[in-house]
Amino acid sequence: MRLQILSDLHLETEAFEPEPAAGADLLVLAGDIDSTWQGYARFAGWPVPVLVVPGNHEFDRRELRTALPAFRDHCAGLGLQVLERDEWLHTDAQGRRVRFLGTVRWSDFEVFGTALQAKALKAAGYFQKVMQARLDGQVFDAAAVREEGLACRAWLQDQLSAARPPAEPVDSTVVITHFAPSLHSADPRYGQQATTASFCNADEGLIAAADAWIHGHVHWRSDYRLPRPGGGFSRVICQARGLPRKGESEGFEPLRLFEV
Ligand SMILES: [Fe+2]
Ligand SMILES: [Fe+2]
Secondary structure, eight states: EOOOOOOOOOOTTTOOOHHHHHHHHHHHEEEETTTTSSSGGGTTOSSSSEEEOOOGGGTTSBHHHHHHHHHHHHHHHTEEEOOEEEEEEEEEEOOOEEEEEEEEEOOOOOOOGGGGGGHHHHHHHHHHHOOOEEEEEEEEOHHHHHHHHHHHHHHHHHHHOTTTTOSOOOOOEEEESSEEEEEEGSOOOOOOOOGGGGOOOOOOOHHHTEEEEEEEESSOEEEEEEETSSEEEEEEEEEEEEOGGGTTTOOOOOOOOEOO
């Protein structure tokens, strides 16, 4: 199954006209497409199904509990499929059946271990100020982000558990998150500083249970493989466009196809 993947277009400030890639079976949007949501209209009438996992910025200046159902409605009105702790199955023209598991998977700030968790939470303060989101009437601060992240993780863990196989056999399982699942995805421009915990989780144990894992959030594209205990590899892909003013979109190939 061939996927066109886009994330971190940041259409709230950036100019970009997405075009359908010839030969793609699906388009995956892995978050931070447009914090105003207006840019999602560009994907209405897309020639193939469009899967959307919201990014952190889709919740900017919003109340999470009401924003998620509103975002689902907004995207449904455009014919787009939102995945937030949701499974979606697709069979391509060749009969290949792929299970997609999507969730924002917010940071739990444990990527450097529990000993450095407090430091990582403190370093996240800046990002929460930028977002200005709320949860149940309270500031959606780093501690609340962590709680949401752990809930996303628990859902994924359950879905990927060997004790809970898919209802119908599938050829491949693909996870889509906004936050990165491994420090292997970390932006090398920033290295392993405390703020990196606001971008990457340590989900290697879950990566091994998936054939591929697509993410955004890190404005640094990557495509790598990690060995699976039973043999073979899991592929991790980030197709973020990022911010042209920082040179992040240089070399970006929006029409590139990824086989899963
Ligand atoms: Fe982003
Ligand atoms: Fe993000």
